[in-house]
Amino acid sequence: MQSHRKIIHVDMDAFYASVEQHDNPELRGKPVCVGGGQYGVVAAASYEARKYGVRSAMPGRMALEKCPHLIVVKPRFQRYKEISMQIREIFHQYTDLVEPLSLDEAYLDVTENKKGISSANDIAREIRKKIYEKTGLTASAGISVNKFLAKVASDYHKPNGQKTIHPTQILEFMEDLPIEKFYGIGKVTSNKMHELHIFKGSDLKKKSLEELIRLFGKSGNYYYNVVRGIHHGEVKPHRIQKSVAVEETFWDNLLDEDAVFAQLKTISQELENRLSKKEIKGKTLTLKIKYKDFTQYTRSKTKETYFLNYFEFYETAKKLWELRPFDKPVRLLGLSLSNLNTLEKKQVSVQLKIPFTEYE
Known part of the structure; x- marks a missing residue:
């Protein structure tokens, strides 16, 4: 029997905006965006706002x-993280093979699961139901034999839906899929493919591996495989953490140095808080500054020994700040610690190859 894995991709629906609408009933049914305004960038848009063409990163x-x-709401990232942790607790009721991609989406490998449920479709349905009961928010899910297919499928019946791509349906599904729906193919690449008369999977499949590599470099190998439903990436719950960061985007731009230092102190304390919970230390501190005009500046300091506490973060951040003249308003400050001791405690996740027995 051919071995197949059972992978679920769970994606919360308009997560930040949905949290705001849930917590404030007056916002429900209205076009809402989180972040933005006259000088910011949209972090998330409600489905009501999307009808007008409002999108994240706009x-x-x-x-x-x-x-x-449009109703513009200030982001509350601590609240989003709190709910994200509740959702991850639900995931872990079914499997420990959970790979978060962000606060609002994750891959789950449920080939073997804690509840002994044979149908991945049923597991996804249960998870979505529990998320709604716990948080009042809806999620969409995609189910298939690998991460690529699950990711593509989760976008198919949004919001509040799910789609399974059964092993017997993969080739037909991929041939009919519009090229811009392929995960990993962005606007620039899809435009280039359109110029080459590649509009859907069946067109892409006609290209040889050599031709795709000539046209798209190393990515050509990826395109050649995924259109055939081949993607070997495993769900990795134990990614080695390479950095820990805290960033703050300001509703009102910072206009003086005292305000900058006050925020750097707060960010330094939050960074220490996150590190202490995970017993993480690092030797390289990086200051990130984004200005009102969206230009960005970073500067780092590396020590031979590990940074110890928020006071060291703060004092180093001030010195890094002083390396650049304060000549325009600041809209974001961030501190990140890298060169971590996590490399010393590397974790390895081993996934077994288990026969695919039932999908639906």
């Missing part, structure tokens, strides 16, 4: 032009 000014009655 400049706030453009979003307001598209939807003049």
Whole structure:
């Protein structure tokens, strides 16, 4: 019997915006964006706002032009993280093979699962139901034999839906899939493919491996495989953490140095808090500054010994700040610690190859 894994990709629906609408009933049914405004960037848009063309990563000014009655809400990342942790607890009721991609999405390998449920489709349905009961928020899910297919499938019946791509359906599904729906193919690449008369999977499949590598470099190998449903990436719950970062985007730009130092102190304390919970230390501190005009500046300091506490973060951050003249308003400050001791305690996750017995 051919071995197949059972992979679920769970993706929360308009997560940040949905949290705001859940916590504030007055926002429900209205076009809402988290972040943005005249000088910011949209972090998330509700489905009501998306109808007007508002999207995440869009400049706030453009979003307001598209939807003049758009309600702009200040981000509350601590709240989003709190709910994300509740959702991950639900995932771990079924499997320890959970690979978070961000606060609002994750891969789960449920080939073997703690509840002994044979149908991955049933597991996804249960998880989505529990998420709604626990948080009041909806999630969508994709189910298939690998991460690529599960990711593509989760976007198919959004919001609040799920789709399974059964092993017997993979080739037909991929041939009919529009090229811009392929995970990993962005706007620039999809435009280039359109110029080459590649509009869906069946067109891509006609290209040889050599031709795809000539046209797209190393990515050509990836495109050649995924259109055939081949993707060997495993769900990795124990990624080695290479850095820990704290960033703060300001609703009102910082206009003086005292305000900058006050924020750096707060960020330094939060960084120490995150590190102490995980028993992580690092030797390289990086200061990140983003200005009102969206230009960005980073500067780092590496020590021979590990940074010890927030006071060292703060004092080093101030010195890094002083290396650059304060000549324009600041909209974001961040501190990250890298060169961590996590490399000394590397964890290895071993996944067994288990026969695929039932999907639906």
